[in-house]
Amino acid sequence: MAKILIVEDDDSVRSLAARALERDGHAVDTAADGAQGLDRIQASAGGYDLILSDIRMPEMDGIEMAMKAATHFPKLPILLMTGYADQRERAEELSLVIKDVMQKPFTLSELRAGVARSLTSLAA
Numbered sequence: 001m002a003k004i005l006i007v008e009d010d011d012s013v014r015s016l017a018a019r020a021l022e023r024d025g026h027a028v029d030t031a032a033d034g035a036q037g038l039d040r041i042q043a044s045a046g047g048y049d050l051i052l053s054d055i056r057m058p059e060m061d062g063i064e065m066a067m068k069a070a071t072h073f074p075k076l077p078i079l080l081m082t083g084y085a086d087q088r089e090r091a092e093e094l095s096l097v098i099k100d101v102m103q104k105p106f107t108l109s110e111l112r113a114g115v116a117r118s119l120t121s122l123a124a
Helices: 011-023 034-043 062-072 085-092 108-123
Strands: 003-007 027-031 050-054 078-082 098-103
Touching: 003 011, 003 034, 011 027, 011 108, 027 034, 034 050, 034 062, 050 062, 050 108, 062 078, 078 108, 098 108
Parallel strands: 003 027, 003 050, 050 078, 078 098
Antiparallel strands: none
């Protein structure tokens, strides 16, 4: 399956998403904020099949992380998630970098479907 990095500052969301995607057979790494996520992306030389990141986080948000990651790894697919409409609009400006934006709250089946869609669109 895929190697996925989940970047999410909420411990419960991060661990729940990681467990759900691991049960689907994916290899999952996690990071607690955008700075930590960017460090993991750089340490792996962009070796993830998908980055799943919250937009609003302390220190470095998901959009800033996505923009910085895209400068070094422009083909790295990123799926963002947010509970804030204004943040979703910010992400739309990055359509070349961001594959999609999932609206929070979401169910585990919606998360799995969003990840599957993102991974399928990459294979096409």
